Amino acid sequence: MKARHIQHLYFRAGFGIETQTLESLSLKSRHEVVRQLIKDSSNVEHLRIDLSELEALMNLEYRQLKNRETTKSVKALVTKSQKKLINFNVAWIERLTTSNAVLAEKMTLFWANVFVCRDNNIWYMQRYNNLLRSNALGNFRDLVKEVAQSASMSKYLNNRQNVKESPNENFARELMELFTLGIGNYTENDIKEAARAFTGWSFRLNGDFFLRRFKHDNGEKQFFGKTGNFNGEDIIDIILEQKQCARFICEKLYRYFVNPVKDIDHVEELTNIFYADYDIKNLMEYLFTRGWFYEEKNIGAKIKSPIELLVGIHKVVPVAYHQKQQLIYLQKLMGQVLLYPPNVAGWKGDKSWIDPNTLMLRLKLASILLNDAIIDMDVKGELEDDFEDFYREKANRKRFIKTTKSWGIFDSKYEGVSFEALKDLLIIASVDKDTEHFMSSLEVSDKRAYCIQLMSIPEYQLC
Incomplete structure (x- = not known):
């Protein structure tokens, strides 16, 4: 494989390449280089900072927070939590700089700007960040469902306030508009029905998902032409049945990894691969082994973030x-x-x-x-x-x-x-x-x- 093409691959799949790595890969074929890149990301460690002072409180039950002293302790730890976010930011930069699992870390960065979330609770945010990391090269279906059930996303898009007596449409709307389909590819009624399906979704103090059954709407829903007693996971499955979902993600991925200017034919090529099984690793291997990925018009075409x-x-x-x-x-x-x-x-x-x-x-x-x-x-x-x-x-x-x-x-x-x-x-x-x-x-x-x-x-x- 040409040295210039290896450099291009590692600038896009990572953050550059060292001379020793470049020399060791230059005698290999394109497929061998890409497989090695993916293999290096097969075992990814979670990114963790020391949160031991939060652990005891985060494992309490909500009913235990009625104690006044406990409530004061929680408030004090929330303040500390915000400062811990700085530590996690620094640790993330360090991980991006030093990790050998370059593709997994680059994909984590990519997914963090697809499934956008912000939370001042470091306990939840660390879990969310590692959720993205664990699923970075996994199955997209699993990724979407875990994001939907995460404490940080539930807080960020008010899904915890989504109950059958008063459905909150915020998460359902952003799920379709920004995370899976893109604006114009669903109806207002789809949003309303999806919101009903996500009612009762909540989380425990430690961040674990749980369903508040008495807050969930068990009634019949109509969504994308289907009728049934759908829950949130059913909604996600139906969304992924739409080829537009695969296309929407592939458009984002193309602009991030290939070129800010979309090539419709290449995006559709990627869409067909992704739609077959929503396997992210297979999609990335396909992308990085295409000849058009290495065309001169795509090399040096991106402004670094x-x-x-x-x-x-x-x-x-x-x-x-x-x-x-x-x-x-x-x-x-x-x-x-x-x-x-x-x-x-x-x-x-x-x-x-x-x-x-x-x-x-x-x-x-x-x-x-x-x-x-x-x-x-x-x-x-x-x-x-x-x-x-x-x-x-x-x-x-x-x-x-x-x-x-x-x-x-x-x-x-x-x-x-x-x-x-x-x-x-x-x-x-x-x-x-x-x-x-x-x-x-x-x-x-x-x-x-x-x-x-x-x-x-x-x-x-x-x-």
């Missing part, structure tokens, strides 16, 4: 932040904070990542992290809890991001790599003539400095 950009730099030169809030701050400045999607539709992606402010920051990011450059811009929008206070003062807006750089790891990895080979390894997009002229004019004899320069050119923003 802020997370892809951050993780990509971290993989080349590992960095440790002296204060966790600084990593959150960088994400906020660039417009993508993990665990904090802007709304239920998620991040738009592609060109929405770029505006005059974010572009300058993105171009300067490698220097900020690796060369102690100064950030000089204001953060916009809401910030969460303690990192809001941290950057409120004007004095903090012009500041260094203090990191410990593991240049020794970089030196050992790229010791025998020429400057030209390093450029080819880090830059997948075609380099503009003006950029080529600029790079050739640099009198750089230090590989570390050259690496920072490479990660500061416009073409590094693409993958």
Whole structure:
């Protein structure tokens, strides 16, 4: 398999590739490389942070919360929970940077922007994140059902308030509009009937799903031309019977992994594969072994998300932040904070990542992290809890991001790599003539400095 095609695969299925991995794969066929990529993601470990102080309370029954002291303890732990979300964000970035299960982790990131959810309860959110991770390359039917029964999604879209006396349509609507079918592919009556089927769905304090039977509507429902005493799982099964469901997901997947500009024929090709069994692993193997995936028009056609950009730099030169809030701050400045999607539709992606402010920051990011450059811009929008206070003062807006750089790891990895080979390894997009002229004019004899320069050119923003 061509080295350039392997690089393209690993930029899309992961966050780049190291020279040793590239060399070891270059003698293999495309199918062998893709199978190895998938095999590396066959055993995925859950991502966990220390939540031991929450465990005792989260395993109580709701009736036990009537005790005043217990209620006070819960409120105190909710505050701690919000701070723990910062720890989980940092741990997630670290997992994306270091995991060998690159495809499973990239798919987890993808699904997190399909089944968009936000929750200030770290216990539930950690479970939700690992739900996405466990099913990232599994069966889509299982994924949808587990998402629907999760505590975080139930809270986020008010499904716990959905009872037969007063159906709440929020989850049923978003399930079809944003998660499975797309707007215009269902009726208002479908929403009403689906909401009835999901009545009584709830969760225990520890996050386990349970059905409140007396709150569930056992009456007959009509949904997509079918009539029956449907429950929520039946509704999901009927939705997946619609080929539009497979098409909707394949369109999202194509834009994320292939090209922001949709190719109708290729999407339909993927749809036919996915609709047969909704097996995500089979779909990804099919996609990554297609010749059209490696066409030049698809290489370097994507603007990296802020997370892809951050993780990509971290993989080349590992960095440790002296204060966790600084990593959150960088994400906020660039417009993508993990665990904090802007709304239920998620991040738009592609060109929405770029505006005059974010572009300058993105171009300067490698220097900020690796060369102690100064950030000089204001953060916009809401910030969460303690990192809001941290950057409120004007004095903090012009500041260094203090990191410990593991240049020794970089030196050992790229010791025998020429400057030209390093450029080819880090830059997948075609380099503009003006950029080529600029790079050739640099009198750089230090590989570390050259690496920072490479990660500061416009073409590094693409993958």
